[in-house]
Amino acid sequence: MLKFIxxxxxxxxxxxxxxxxxxxxxxQFLSPEMRAALYVKDPRQLSQLDAVIEKYGxxxxxxxQYGIWLKQVAHGDLGYSETAKMPVADAIRSFFxxxxxxxxxxxxxxxxxxxxxxxxxxxxxxKFIDHLTxxxxxxxxxxxxxxxxLGLLMVFYGRLHWFPPGRYTLDTDxxxxxxxxxxxxxxxxxxxLLNRQWAAALDVAEHMVxxxxxxxxxxxxxxxxxxxxxxxxxxTKDYVRTARAKxxxxxxxxxxxxxxxxxxxxxxxxxxxFIGLLGGVVITETVFDFPGIGRWGVQAAQQLDIPGVLGSxxxxxxxxxxxxxxxxxxxAVVDPRIRVGN
Amino acid sequence: MIRLLLCACLPLAGLPAAAWAAGPxxxxxxxxxxxxxxxxxxxxxxxxxxxxxxxxxxxxxxxWTFDKGSTEKLVPLIATKIPSKENGLxxxxxxxxxxxxxxxxxxxxxxxxxxxxxxxxxxxxxLLDRAAGPSSLLLEPxxxxxxxxxxxxxxxxxxxxxxxxxxxVRGDNLVLRLKRPYAPILSILATWAxxxxxxxxxxxxxxxxxxxxxxxxNNSAKEQSPFFEREDGxxxxxxxxxxxxxxxxxxxxxxxxxRAPAKIKYVVVKGVNEFGTRKLMLMxxxxxxxxxxxxxxxxxxxxxxxxxxDDLPTMENDPVVFFTFKVNTVGNSxxxxxxxxxxxxxxxxxxxxxxxxxxxxxxxxxxFIGDVLHGxxxxxxxxxxxxxxxxxxxxxxxxxxxxxxxxHFKKAFGGQVWEKGFHFTIxxxxxNMPRETVCQIIKRNIEGLNPKFKIDVRSVEWPTFLDxxxxxxxxxxxxGWNADYPDPxxxxxxxxxxxxxxxxxxxxxxxxxxxxxxxxxxETNPAKRKQLYYxxxxxxxxxxPHLNLVDEVRYRTQRxxxxxxxxxxxxxxxxxxxxxYTLYKQ
Numbered sequence: 001m002l003k004f005i006x007x008x009x010x011x012x013x014x015x016x017x018x019x020x021x022x023x024x025x026x027x028q029f030l031s032p033e034m035r036a037a038l039y040v041k042d043p044r045q046l047s048q049l050d051a052v053i054e055k056y057g058x059x060x061x062x063x064x065q066y067g068i069w070l071k072q073v074a075h076g077d078l079g080y081s082e083t084a085k086m087p088v089a090d091a092i093r094s095f096f097x098x099x100x101x102x103x104x105x106x107x108x109x110x111x112x113x114x115x116x117x118x119x120x121x122x123x124x125x126x127k128f129i130d131h132l133t134x135x136x137x138x139x140x141x142x143x144x145x146x147x148x149x150l151g152l153l154m155v156f157y158g159r160l161h162w163f164p165p166g167r168y169t170l171d172t173d174x175x176x177x178x179x180x181x182x183x184x185x186x187x188x189x190x191x192x193l194l195n196r197q198w199a200a201a202l203d204v205a206e207h208m209v210x211x212x213x214x215x216x217x218x219x220x221x222x223x224x225x226x227x228x229x230x231x232x233x234x235x236t237k238d239y240v241r242t243a244r245a246k247x248x249x250x251x252x253x254x255x256x257x258x259x260x261x262x263x264x265x266x267x268x269x270x271x272x273x274f275i276g277l278l279g280g281v282v283i284t285e286t287v288f289d290f291p292g293i294g295r296w297g298v299q300a301a302q303q304l305d306i307p308g309v310l311g312s313x314x315x316x317x318x319x320x321x322x323x324x325x326x327x328x329x330x331x332a333v334v335d336p337r338i339r340v341g342n
Numbered sequence: 343m344i345r346l347l348l349c350a351c352l353p354l355a356g357l358p359a360a361a362w363a364a365g366p367x368x369x370x371x372x373x374x375x376x377x378x379x380x381x382x383x384x385x386x387x388x389x390x391x392x393x394x395x396x397x398x399x400x401x402x403x404x405x406w407t408f409d410k411g412s413t414e415k416l417v418p419l420i421a422t423k424i425p426s427k428e429n430g431l432x433x434x435x436x437x438x439x440x441x442x443x444x445x446x447x448x449x450x451x452x453x454x455x456x457x458x459x460x461x462x463x464x465x466x467x468x469l470l471d472r473a474a475g476p477s478s479l480l481l482e483p484x485x486x487x488x489x490x491x492x493x494x495x496x497x498x499x500x501x502x503x504x505x506x507x508x509x510x511v512r513g514d515n516l517v518l519r520l521k522r523p524y525a526p527i528l529s530i531l532a533t534w535a536x537x538x539x540x541x542x543x544x545x546x547x548x549x550x551x552x553x554x555x556x557x558x559x560n561n562s563a564k565e566q567s568p569f570f571e572r573e574d575g576x577x578x579x580x581x582x583x584x585x586x587x588x589x590x591x592x593x594x595x596x597x598x599x600x601r602a603p604a605k606i607k608y609v610v611v612k613g614v615n616e617f618g619t620r621k622l623m624l625m626x627x628x629x630x631x632x633x634x635x636x637x638x639x640x641x642x643x644x645x646x647x648x649x650x651x652d653d654l655p656t657m658e659n660d661p662v663v664f665f666t667f668k669v670n671t672v673g674n675s676x677x678x679x680x681x682x683x684x685x686x687x688x689x690x691x692x693x694x695x696x697x698x699x700x701x702x703x704x705x706x707x708x709x710f711i712g713d714v715l716h717g718x719x720x721x722x723x724x725x726x727x728x729x730x731x732x733x734x735x736x737x738x739x740x741x742x743x744x745x746x747x748x749x750h751f752k753k754a755f756g757g758q759v760w761e762k763g764f765h766f767t768i769x770x771x772x773x774n775m776p777r778e779t780v781c782q783i784i785k786r787n788i789e790g791l792n793p794k795f796k797i798d799v800r801s802v803e804w805p806t807f808l809d810x811x812x813x814x815x816x817x818x819x820x821x822g823w824n825a826d827y828p829d830p831x832x833x834x835x836x837x838x839x840x841x842x843x844x845x846x847x848x849x850x851x852x853x854x855x856x857x858x859x860x861x862x863x864x865e866t867n868p869a870k871r872k873q874l875y876y877x878x879x880x881x882x883x884x885x886x887p888h889l890n891l892v893d894e895v896r897y898r899t900q901r902x903x904x905x906x907x908x909x910x911x912x913x914x915x916x917x918x919x920x921x922x923y924t925l926y927k928q
Contacts, residue, residue, distance in 0.1 A: 085380075085565075150618050157626055158622045165614075166588070166612075167588060170592075177583060286616055287618070
């Protein structure tokens, strides 16, 4: 297994290289002058546009330009985001933890609910639980996230005053910005707990309930469907029939045999889901005024904040590659044939 | 925790109809204003947008301010008296103002304010003079010219000497020597050039107040200023922080204020672009006032605990549709191909008067006022709004006439516009619904004239919008003008003078208009002055450098527990934003 992981890790830089090369090639569709605007932060610098083009070699052949660009990225220079009003690297450091935290509190419930009810739905096919999960899946698919988000806000915030939008209340805001508060992990709920600020931790958690619930509802639908169909397929296979003929209890057949095989497509889907959440969930973050990477990314795209777009896309690419690696490792855990094959 | 559990099992159908009824005052120590746009800079010498100025005027003090809702009567702040000829503080020739300054005023860092701080603040306000910034407001009356640089962007040789002559300190008095009599100067100083700490500025590597270094800070980039995101003023509130991640300002009451401390302890000014979220925050009592345009007015009616104060006079011209006569096409995604080939527009597209008139005749003014503004307003007759002297109510205006619009487009560029068509993008600042609607009306009507006419509409965040506009990249942009001080010159100069706020970036220059504006500014005879402004508005009608759409009245939406609010149309972001010092919750 270690050898397998090391091999995959060794492959990671090449994949990142390919992704960044592709990203950079896409930028070539813009003129040198437009790309020079990446480095021109003040209109008065426009008179120096040719100097900027020369400095960054924007008229040089593509491989040469790519080398220069890669060197800058390696030094952490991703440019300045006008949307965030800070350097791109700072913007990522600033916006990403909130999205990561939301992803963590959303992803595991999605997995538990999706897999559990997907299996139940397959096992009790055409029974009440199957109809219910299919109903949830269909509505989750078809309900736009802004409609669900605003609906939840109206009920649970507007009417009941329970779960406000934003990141935290003013008290918590002042606490986390005070000198006494230590930012151990960047994950606010965890940091509040580590600082023994229970009320603040609860406050931060309360602010994540509605965005997490929205994401759970719209994301779990696909997982339910895939788990159900994969499980149904496994349950009709010969090895399951053989196990039943041998008199194995149904519980064992489902848990030990069918489920392990049914999980392979689920692993693929879950890694994609995880990346999707980490990349930022634009509408959910906008509706709930949640200061995450998705909201920033979309603002950057809307305003042609090219450094911002480039930075957020780079992050998404990096996350995608990393999540793919994790899913490959999980494949090997779930299905030993993959390891043997390698 | 119980809430978290209840949330999971509460059936939506059986919800108690609790709780957006009015209840006890929520967060009685904190006033929260939820708006749409993020500020540009906290530097008083740089900021020239209402989102920034709203914060600045609550953390800094000016020499004096307007008395409550008045736009004429002044009350002293840092000064102890308002100069007048009667009290001898204005010289008989109207050119020298002696301003006695208050003692014992403290900055937020605890240091005592000195007359030198006041002198430094006014000099800094003028000499930093960023392109199309607010410095012209004082440069013009004090030095006699609106900018410190010539047309080649070189600093004028005599600026330092002129500034030294114009602003001096004599004992506890500040002495201002005007180039010529200039009546609006008192109004200008009521909202501009607030007092900041020279000691703090120098300690943070800002201008040290000397001749040797001032040029280095002239027209500098906004992020370079230590005042970009921090402050050291003497105002009733301290800027605790500007969190650009959450688009939130937190102000804290300054207990060492020279007057009684403010009643409210904290003020939060937060940017939330989604109206639904802003409305829910208001209903839940987490927002005490929200920004809401006229088209949203009907959605705010009848909310328990929410008060709407309507028919508030304004001193503004908004929205205005500006044409850029020479668009900067370098790195520009707003102009398509940059040529008149059907896929773009050339840089000088709007330099053709027929193009501008085509747009003027293609706008539906009546429907905009009736449908979007619910009839709250009248069609504007020029740049000077109805509340100002010099406004001509009988000035001819454009009206929707698609046949005339088509005729002008057929004449434009020798007929090539009509034959080849065009494609470009109009921008408005995100969250501003009337401006968005204006863009959509233009798009609909213009595209309806000829299938080869294509216009895209793009929503852009405020700071980026400002930067794009300053860079002359927007072929058409929709903005407005809120008065800096109550005088017609404050509309004529920024909107129509070639060195004003918008024309330099539109690349619009009309020597005759410039001459009239300059003449009217020093004309003391009201009747003659009025005639000059009438002439200006007639020229404006003929030249169409921009489209004035409406003289509007505004409304404010706030929780009914908010007390002490006073509408002063001159205050930045009025009537949504306000002077927080007088507010309390009860």
